[in-house]
Amino acid sequence: MSTAPNSRLPLRCWAEIDLAALERNLRLIRASLPAHIRYVAVVKADAYGHGLPQTAARLMHSGADLFAVATLSEAATVRELGPGWPILLLSPLLPEEDRYLADYDLAATISSSAEVARFAAVGRAAGRPIAVHLKIDTGMGRLGVWHEQAPALHREIAASPHLRLAGVFTHFASPDDDPAFTDEQRRRFLAALDRCEGLRPGEIFVHADNSSGLETMPGASPFNAVRVGLLQFGILPHPHSLLAQVHTEPVFSFRTRVGLVKTLPRGTTISYGRTHTLARDTRVAVLCAGYGDGIPRAVSNRAQVLIGGRRCPVLGRITMDQTMVDVTEVPAVQCGDEVVLVGRQDAAEISITEFSRWADTIPWETLCSVTKRVPRLYRTALGV
Numbered sequence: 149m150s151t152a153p154n155s156r157l158p159l160r161c162w163a164e165i166d167l168a169a170l171e172r173n174l175r176l177i178r179a180s181l182p183a184h185i186r187y188v189a190v191v192k193a194d195a196y197g198h199g200l201p202q203t204a205a206r207l208m209h210s211g212a213d214l215f216a217v218a219t220l221s222e223a224a225t226v227r228e229l230g231p232g233w234p235i236l237l238l239s240p241l242l243p244e245e246d247r248y249l250a251d252y253d254l255a256a257t258i259s260s261s262a263e264v265a266r267f268a269a270v271g272r273a274a275g276r277p278i279a280v281h282l283k284i285d286t287g288m289g290r291l292g293v294w295h296e297q298a299p300a301l302h303r304e305i306a307a308s309p310h311l312r313l314a315g316v317f318t319h320f321a322s323p324d325d326d327p328a329f330t331d332e333q334r335r336r337f338l339a340a341l342d343r344c345e346g347l348r349p350g351e352i353f354v355h356a357d358n359s360s361g362l363e364t365m366p367g368a369s370p371f372n373a374v375r376v377g378l379l380q381f382g383i384l385p386h387p388h389s390l391l392a393q394v395h396t397e398p399v400f401s402f403r404t405r406v407g408l409v410k411t412l413p414r415g416t417t418i419s420y421g422r423t424h425t426l427a428r429d430t431r432v433a434v435l436c437a438g439y440g441d442g443i444p445r446a447v448s449n450r451a452q453v454l455i456g457g458r459r460c461p462v463l464g465r466i467t468m469d470q471t472m473v474d475v476t477e478v479p480a481v482q483c484g485d486e487v488v489l490v491g492r493q494d495a496a497e498i499s500i501t502e503f504s505r506w507a508d509t510i511p512w513e514t515l516c517s518v519t520k521r522v523p524r525l526y527r528t529a530l531g532v
């Protein structure tokens with residue numbers, strides 16, 4: 149296992165990132181898709197909190213075709229790892245960021261005539277065309293040109309010698325719970341593509357599906373790529389995902405240790421705001437992690453943790469650096485014991501989906517909320 153640079157000190161709260169599982173997941177997802185479907189690895193937000201350089205390096209090794217990031221700084225990190233690897237910026241650029249498209253050799257998402265003019269100016273100055281993916285808004289209401297106006301914007305891109313169309317895509321608003329609207333978005337997208345004169349889908353990336361909607365259109369569909377974020381980290385966006393039968397493994401686990409164990413009498417109130425009162429004499433363990441590490445305050449009095457392979461309930465409010473749990477049923481527990489917040493311990497497991505439900509949130513947000521204070525430890529060996 150390789151560790152973060154400042155991790156010579158004993159660990160108090162850390163995340164373990166199983167890069168070998170990430171590689172197995174990518175290969176499994178790939179194997180479940182038709183061979184011609186290209187793999188766009190979505191690694192924005194520090195690769196969903198897993199650590200961008202380590203994650204992107206492993207995904208390159210595993211055969212990702214293109215990297216999708218949100219910011220220039222993320223793009224620069226991926227570029228440093230892989231000169232020549234295609235990178236797509238999913239977020240809009242600020243005007244003063246435009247020139248870095250050429251410097252870092254990036255593809256931009258394009259949604260408007262104003263962007264056509266700006267990015268073409270960068271291409272003209274650089275002496276080579278800037279790659280762009282035309283984004284079509286089919287009902288997400290975020291980036292992209294409205295689908296009815298897509299053919300006109302496509303004409304502008306095609307007319308510019310300083311732009312090179314490298315892809316066309318859309319994004320689904322409710323792929324996990326509204327199949328009818330997702331179908332409507334697909335229909336709008338395909339209709340828009342049909343009206344884009346001279347568009348050659350076979351020569352560019354054509355993508356829409358993410359982890360929730362991963363599917364490929366049968367027959368002569370122009371879709372030839374998928375954008376995978378959550379699923380490559382071993383998390384199903386919802387139990388009825390089309391790829392639920394692909395058994396990806398969690399890449400991330402979140403761990404801390406017991407800092408203190410003590411017995412408190414029945415009737416004692418626990419933590420800020422006194423929201424929990426002990427109903428019996430209780431062995432309480434104080435854990436070395438709190439919301440300063442990414443345990444959301446919303447899980448106060450709701451979450452459970454694993455200690456000695458047993459589930460132990462959180463008592464009272466989560467505090468910045470410490471969390472109290474009931475360990476009355478785990479008599480051998482002592483200072484220094486490992487605690488699992490998300491992950492496996494012996495036969496027991498707390499999934500990130502369960503943890504996120506306690507916080508009334510989604511796994512995407514939970515992963516992005518693990519703070520900088522938490523070192524990431526990387527498991528690299530492929531194993532079995």
Ligand SMILES: Cc1ncc(COP(=O)(O)O)c(C=O)c1O
Nearest residue numbers: 190319358359360375376377378
């Ligand atoms: C435009 C876009 N495509 C793809 C993804 C990946 O989605 P998922 O993590 O559900 O696979 C995201 C994630 O937020 C996104 O914003």
